[in-house]
Amino acid sequence: MIISNRRITGLTADVIAELVTEIGPLWQERHQARLASRQRKRAVGAGAKHRLVFVDRLLATLVHLRHGTTHDVLACWFGVDRSTITRAIGEVRPLLAERGCTVSRDVWLRSLAEVVDHLGVTGKTGIIDGTEIRVRRPAAGRKDRDKFISGKNKQNAVKSMVVTDDEGRVLFCSPTKPASCADITHARQLGLVNDAGYQGLGAQTGGRVVTPPHRQFKKNAPDWYEEIYERQRKAHSSRRIRVEHGIAHLKNWRALARHLGRREHMSDTVQAIAGLLSHQQITDLKSARQM
Known part of the structure; x- marks a missing residue:
């Protein structure tokens, strides 16, 4: 049953x-x-x-x-x-x-380096974004108790970076880090960037990193600039939305909606679910093609 x-x-x-x-x-x-x-x-x-x-x-x-x-x-x-x-x-x-994530029956991606190599060989686009998972608050008096507090959501959480392809299929989930770790720091450690939290890395990497368009005018922007900026922002968002879809599929697994167990197990939990989800996605895709 x-x-x-x-x-x-x-x-x-x-x-x-x-x-x-x-x-x-x-x-x-x-x-x-x-x-x-x-x-x-x-x-x-x-x-x-x-x-x-x-x-x-x-x-x-x-x-x-x-x-x-x-x-x-x-x-x-x-x-x-x-x-x-x-x-x-x-x-x-x-x-x-x-097990890692799978992109076909005989190709498994167990590390970020393997993901980068796969994207380079296939010529596909990889999209990265961070996601936070709520966890229990550390006990009072415990060392580094505040490091799990998210500066964005003001809650105790851990953070993982998710990489998907341009169709939203999961390729990689990083081990978790305390939510106080900034997205840009986590992205630098992984060697990948994408979201608005990573602006500035485009210049630092000589243009090799593609980030959201930087807003030149903070106040009193000309109408012509607002039109160009909005068009660039929507173009970037339309590509980035795929990783949001991938994260949503991950969060359908209740263990990632809110984790009530030991925080030490979160990395294994995230990566286990990512591997299971990618395996099922490939199986569903193969079945759809055979119909």
Whole structure:
């Protein structure tokens, strides 16, 4: 039932089957490595048996990411203890994050350098923008408590940079940073820029970076200038809107609407969802072309 209903996991049954084939062996390999690293040795077949097979662990993680379902609810749903669900999600989520984003069946983009190379080879345009995700406020007295406060939205959040192609398909999501980090600083660290928050980098990079048009007249601008500026601004916005669409698709996954878990897991959560979304987008595109 869970696999057959896309509304529950956000993915089709075919995509889930591919995930099982791809990630299952990796999970089994890491599980065996953890057992082998223990000092205490057990006989073959000894020890507690898994009550949650890998497919169920994957499904629990997908439902958690898609709907923000609590571990307690998932534990009741799958008939196991809460700690089992917590451990399962903690094991599967990094594996999903490491997959990266896909642009075809045999091309995966796991780093920003690979995204840049792909755009250079294909001649396509990449669009970048930042998105903020609300998180819980750090406890009182904790060091650097204020660094998560967003200067824009005045709320505790983390920030990630999203790269899409000119059709809004997700190509890359960066690891998260505290929301107090300015967009332009984050963009410089990544090597990419785009939005109005990045104005000035065009001159600093000798024109290699395309930014929104800079307004020359702050007050009493001539009518002819207002017309030109508005035309340039709309032309830039019409290209940039695609990344906003990509971010909206990401935020459809409730784990990114507002994160109530540990902030340390946010980078894995963002990158896992980006990889899952891009995989489903490519599958949908392929199916549409075959019709």
